[in-house]
Amino acid sequence: MSIIKNISNEKPFEVIPRELLQSCDKKRKDTNNKALSLEAIGLLCNLQSYPEGWELHKTELYNRYEKNGKSKVMRIWDELVEAGYIIQFKIRSGNNYEYHYYFSVYGITEEQIKEKEEYHQAKVQNKFKLDFRKSEVQKSEGNQDNLDFSNSEVQTGKSSLGSPKPEANIIHNQYNTHEDNTHEDNTHYNQEENSGSSSINNDLLNKLKKEFKIKLTDSYINSMLTLFNSFNKDIIEYAIEYSSENATDPKKYIKSVLKHWKENDIKTLQEAKDFKIKPQAINSKNLKSKELTPKWLEEKTREVSYEQKNYYNKVMQELREKITNQFKNEIDNNTRILNNMNNIITKKYYDWNIEERSLLNKNKNKFIEDQLQIFGEMCEFINKHAI
Structure with missing residues (x-):
């Protein structure tokens, strides 16, 4: 487990000392x-700036910044x-290691x-690098990838620092200085009482992994x-179950489902259940064929000829005209x-699935x-759930 805390005695309200800004x-x-x-000034100020309750996963740490x-x-x-x-x-800690980090926009004093x-009964390790590719963290924490930033205050109560299991790695960007709390309470992260989104997300990822029987890569975890x-x-648990039952490749399909729901502003479980999504129509033969296709050949086959492009543009123009005529009131209001x-009429040719492309080419009507x-069902759904 890794913990980062703001060692300042002040609560961070984005009050940045002039000495730091001019350093x-x-x-x-x-x-x-x-x-x-x-x-360095920017990163330190960024750490200081997160509001209470904010969480940032480790896999986002190196990919978060533009x-x-x-x-x-x-x-x-x-x-x-x-x-x-x-x-x-x-x-x-037993067979594992715990990693504690403290930061301050004022600089950390020798006294601190x-x-x-004295508290940790350990010496500061100035040369320890936050590199999870080659460090012992992979061995000791079971390749744990979730290093989270959390701005919520540390809660008092029983600490779970002694747990031998890999746990969510939380960076606490707010140092608890309430006078009625003990020093021990202030420096321990309460895993059992914390009901934040980090543990929920970990549970969901584990459920997804078991349900789909897949390995989760960093990039896939990030996107999910x-x-x-x-x-x-x-809603997410329903998406996992729905994708598992309706797709031969649920790993990809669930992303499509969640994107559709996000685009249509789905907020409740009932709205998700009411929203109609076509089951994934990809058989194992197609999947096997795609896996054996060289990348250069796959890219070549995705090229659209001039004639095909013209035909596609005409079909989409006709679709646009019919949508605007048939659903004019809905679109205007x-x-x-x-x-x-x-979103529909600006889709690229290969954004449609195989069945849709085949139908488009064989029977445009x-x-x-x-x-x-x-589109009509979508309009009905949006109007039904309009606030």
Whole structure:
């Protein structure tokens, strides 16, 4: 388990000391702390800024930032450790290790370091890197990938730090300083009482893994967690069950289901059940064939000829005209319906599934008729659940 805490005695309300913001200046007045790069200042301020209840998974840490990738974030992290804004502890707990991190926008004092070393009965490890590819973390935590940022206060009560099982790794970005709490209460993360989204997401991922009988990669976990954020637990559990029952490739199908629900602003379990989605029509033969297709050949077969492109554009133009004529009132009076129409008529050829493409090429009238029916059902659904 890994824990990061804000060691400041003040609650973080995005009050950033001027000394930190100017620590990159060559002519800075305060030379007690080491100079920082603009990137290091930015990362530290970013850690400080998360509101109460916010959670950020470890797999997002290196992918969250628009301009900084994993290697840069690791380098910046090490810079903050070296400059004394972050301290790190690696502590043995049975067969596993616990990782504790503390940060402060004011810089961590020698007195604070001593206090934490006495409490943890361990020395600060300045050269410990947040690298989960080659470190012992993979061995000791069972390849645990979920390092979370959490801004919620540490709750008092029984701690589960001694648990030998891999647990969600939470970074606490708020240091509990209530006078009526003990020091022990302030520094332990209460896994049993915390009912935050991190443990819920882990449960859902485990359910998905067992139900689909698949291995979860980092990229797949990232994409699923992003979709999970839009729904409650009941809806996601229903999506897992629905995909398992209606698809030969539920791993891909559930993403499509959740995206459809997100696009149509599904908020309740009943709305999800009422929303009609076609079962996945891919047989095992097609899946096997696709797996054996070289990437270069697959890309070549996805090229659309000039004639095919012209034909497709004409069909989509005809579909647009029929939708706008048949559902004019709905489109004019509901932005969601208008957006859904635009999503349909701007789809690229290969965004349609195999059956739809086949029907489009063989019988455009039937294809258009089917799409009009689906669009009509969608309009009915949106109007029915309109607030």
